[in-house]
Amino acid sequence: MTAGVTIRTVQDVASLAAVADYFSDVWHTPRSAPPYPAEVLHSLVHAGGAVHAAYDGRRLAGASVAVLAPDRGTYSLVAAADRGLGHAVKLAQRDWALGLGARTMRWTFDPLVGRNARFNLVKLGATGTEYLVDFYGPMTDGVNDGDESDRLTVTWDLEAPPRSTEPPGPAGAPVTRTAPDGDPLARRDDRHVWCRVPEDAVKLRAADPALALRWRHAVREVLLTAFEEGFRATGMSRDGWYTLSRTGEAA
DSSP states (O other), X not given: OOTTEEEEEOOSHHHHHHHHHHHHHHTTOOTTSOSSOHHHHHHHHHTTOEEEEEEETTEEEEEEEEEEETTTEEEEEEEEESTTOHHHHHHHHHHHHHHTTOOEEEEEEOTXXXXXXXXXXXXXXXXXXXXXXXXXXXXXXXXXXXXXXXXXXXXXXXXXXXXXXXXXXXXXSOEEEEOTTSSEEEEEOSSEEEEEOOSOHHHHHHHOHHHHHHHHHHHHHHHHHHHHTTEEEEXXXXXXXXXXXXXXXXX
């Protein structure tokens, strides 16, 4: 836990309104049209879900929303935090879920965003278990606008330790596809598939939406094929390479 930061569940109207405003700021939407309105958050809490809020002193610095799933698991609808607090927010969600008897947690994220992939797959030790094409349809927030909303589902075993080693890198494996920038996009051997994402997909989307969309389609083709063949996403390197391993062979 970062010094001076506290994380707690919130359910009062004022706190939920502040969380709704925080999500608006993160996703660059008007506060009059937040991605998760306060009344929706209130309904989710009333139905047995949880809204966690992270406070740096008195300042709201992160928040997350989770609901119960029917399979002794939980589903994290959304999580966002100031730099350095994301791990603490996810651990707070984990403790809440374990307290209810859950054993897994699932959520989705944009597979083009390498830093989020690394956080989910490496720091938390979750596994990418499903590729979803244009999951939300067209989105009009300030982060995703103009792109197709592909998402990768990750499943987090709440009782498993984080992965102790980095997955093997792609060096030396044959190149199977070329990326929109002309460099290798995908490599594979008998046990693994590797797929590269752009250095900063969010900045690329803002600067060159057409190029970002070409990356979207290229990565989609590789990951969809790998998932259909029984691979699962088990790692992300610092230089932007997914590692996908066959079920039962995760690094």
